[in-house]
Amino acid sequence: MDAKPQRAILLVRISDDKAEDARGVGRQEDDGRALADRLGWGIAEVIVENDTSAFKRRKVQLPDGRVELRTVRPGFRSTLDKLATGQCDGLLAYDLDRTARDPRDLEDLIDVVESKSPHMPVQSVTGSLRLANDADITMARVMVAVANKASRDASRRVTRKHVELAAEGKWNGGGFRGYGYTRRGMEIIPEEAKVIRDIAAWVLGDPNHSLNWIKNELNRQSIPAATGKPWNSRSVRSVVTKPSVVGLRAHKGEVVAPAQWQPILDRDTWEQVCATLAGRTRNVDLTLKRWLSGILYCPLSGHRLTSGSAPNGKYRYWCATPQGGCGKIAVKGAEAEAEIERQVLGLLTKPRVLQRLHTLSTSEVTDDARRELAEDEAQLKELSRMWARKELSMGEFREARKIIERRVKENKALMTASTPRALRTLLAGDVRAGWERLTPADKREVVLTLVPEGYVVQPHDRSRGSKFQPERMKPVGKAG
Ligand SMILES: [Zn+2]
Structure with a gap:
C-alpha cells in the first residue's frame, strides 16, 4: 500500500441528474469519509462542486501556468491547485464520472498526479477513479471518453462486423452502390465524380440554384442518378453531403473514420456545401439578392x-x-x-x-x-x-x-x-x-x-x- 495522505481533499459533486440533489452530496461525503477511515487517510478539506453547465466554457489557468478553454469548474480547479502546490496530498472522490467528464479535465488531473513520485494517491468510493499506474491511467482515459458505460445495446453483436470495417475505413459491401464510386467502393467513376463536383459548385455558386433547380438541370441533361432513375431533391442532397465523398467513413449516418478510398470533394468544399444546404432548410438569408440591403x-x-x-x-x-x-x-x-x-x-x-x-x-x-x-x-x-x-x-x-x-x-x-x-x-x-x-x-x-x-x-x-x-x-x- 502506498503512502496514506493525511491532508487529502474529498471532492464531491452535485450531479446534473435531476434524480439527485444536494442530499446526494451529503451521502457522497459520508461514503467518502467512511472510505478515508478504512484507508487510514486524513481529510483536510471537503470541496463541493455544483454541476456547471457543460457548455459554459471560459479560459482557465492550468496547474502548469498555461491558459486554455475549459468548462468552468471552480471546485475541480481549486482541487488541482491545492494538489499541485502541495497544500493537499491526496484526492478522494466519489467516482470517475463525477471527477472528470471532459477528457482535458482528466488530463489536467493526470498531470498533477504524475508530477509526484510516486504518483499522488487517488481513491474513489466506487473504485472507478484510479490513477496509480499507466494501465489505470489508460483505462481512465477510455472511461472518460466513453462517459456513459451503460448504453450497450443488444444489436451490438449484429453490427460488430460493420463496425469493425467502418473503423478500419473500409467499404462494408452492403446496400446500394455509393454514387461516384464503384461497387467495392475503391474506384472513382469519373463521370459521376464530375456530377458531384458540379452539384457542389451549383450549391455554392448561386443561392437561386435550389436542390429543385439542380434536380431539374440534371434530369434535363438526362444524367441518371445512382439507381438509374431520375434525380429528386433528396438524392441530389445525399450524393453531395455524404461523408464518403470526402473520404470519410460513416456508420449509421455518423462519421467514424478516415476511409481508405479517394475523396471526390475536398474537405472545405464539402463542409461549405453541407453548411449551405443545412442553412437553406432553416431558410436563412440565402435568398437575399440585393446585397446592399441594410448596409x-x-x-x-x-x-x-x-x-x-x-x-x-x-x-x-x-x-x-x-x-x-x-x-x-x-x-x-x-x-x-x-x-x-x-x-x-x-x-x-x-x-x-x-x-x-x-x-x-x-x-x-x-x-x-x-x-x-x-x-x-x-x-x-x-x-x-x-x-x-x-x-x-x-x-x-x-x-x-x-x-x-x-x-x-x-x-x-x-x-x-x-x-x-x-x-x-x-x-x-x-x-x-x-x-x-x-x-x-x-x-x-x-x-x-x-x-x-x-x-x-x-x-x-x-x-x-x-x-x-x-x-x-x-x-x-x-x-x-
Ligand atoms: Zn431619409
Whole structure:
C-alpha cells in the first residue's frame, strides 16, 4: 500500500441528474469519509462542486501556468491547485464520472498526479477513479471518453462486423452502390465524380440554384442518378453531403473514420456545401439578392435604404417612405453595388486591412479552438483504432464519439464566428475572382465585416446631371 495522505481533499459533486440533489452530496461525503477511515487517510478539506453547465466554457489557468478553454469548474480547479502546490496530498472522490467528464479535465488531473513520485494517491468510493499506474491511467482515459458505460445495446453483436470495417475505413459491401464510386467502393467513376463536383459548385455558386433547380438541370441533361432513375431533391442532397465523398467513413449516418478510398470533394468544399444546404432548410438569408440591403444609410433621416423598383423599372436602394423613410435619398442599384464592390476590393488590397483581418482570424480564441479541433480529430481517430482492436464496445464508441463531436461542433462555431467563412475563402485566393463567386448573402457578410457601420448615401447633386456619382457613397463616420 502506498503512502496514506493525511491532508487529502474529498471532492464531491452535485450531479446534473435531476434524480439527485444536494442530499446526494451529503451521502457522497459520508461514503467518502467512511472510505478515508478504512484507508487510514486524513481529510483536510471537503470541496463541493455544483454541476456547471457543460457548455459554459471560459479560459482557465492550468496547474502548469498555461491558459486554455475549459468548462468552468471552480471546485475541480481549486482541487488541482491545492494538489499541485502541495497544500493537499491526496484526492478522494466519489467516482470517475463525477471527477472528470471532459477528457482535458482528466488530463489536467493526470498531470498533477504524475508530477509526484510516486504518483499522488487517488481513491474513489466506487473504485472507478484510479490513477496509480499507466494501465489505470489508460483505462481512465477510455472511461472518460466513453462517459456513459451503460448504453450497450443488444444489436451490438449484429453490427460488430460493420463496425469493425467502418473503423478500419473500409467499404462494408452492403446496400446500394455509393454514387461516384464503384461497387467495392475503391474506384472513382469519373463521370459521376464530375456530377458531384458540379452539384457542389451549383450549391455554392448561386443561392437561386435550389436542390429543385439542380434536380431539374440534371434530369434535363438526362444524367441518371445512382439507381438509374431520375434525380429528386433528396438524392441530389445525399450524393453531395455524404461523408464518403470526402473520404470519410460513416456508420449509421455518423462519421467514424478516415476511409481508405479517394475523396471526390475536398474537405472545405464539402463542409461549405453541407453548411449551405443545412442553412437553406432553416431558410436563412440565402435568398437575399440585393446585397446592399441594410448596409446603406440615409444621411437625412438616418434610415436604412431598402431595395425596390425605380420608376424606370430598374432596381434602386432608397429611403423608403412606406417604411418610415424620408423618400429623399435614392441610388441606382447596379451602380451602387459596383461602387461598393470597388471600395471593398480596394480595402482588401491594403496591407493594414489584411493584417487586421489576419489578426481577427487567428485570435487567441480561434487558436485555442483550432488546436482543440485538431486534438479532437486525432482523438476520434484513436477511438476508431481502439474500436477496431475491440477495446471498446459499439455503445462505448458511440458515446465517446458523441462527446468529442459535440466539442468539435462548438469549436467550429467558435472559429467561424470570428471571421465569416466567405471572407476567409476570399483571402485564401484571388480576391477579385473570389468576390465574383460569392453569393449576395456572402458579399453582404464580407462588407459588414470590413465596414461594420455601413455606408451613407449623400444626396445626388442635380447640378451635375443625372449620371451616377460614386463619391456619394462613403463609409459611415468618414462622410464629409
Ligand atoms: Zn431619409
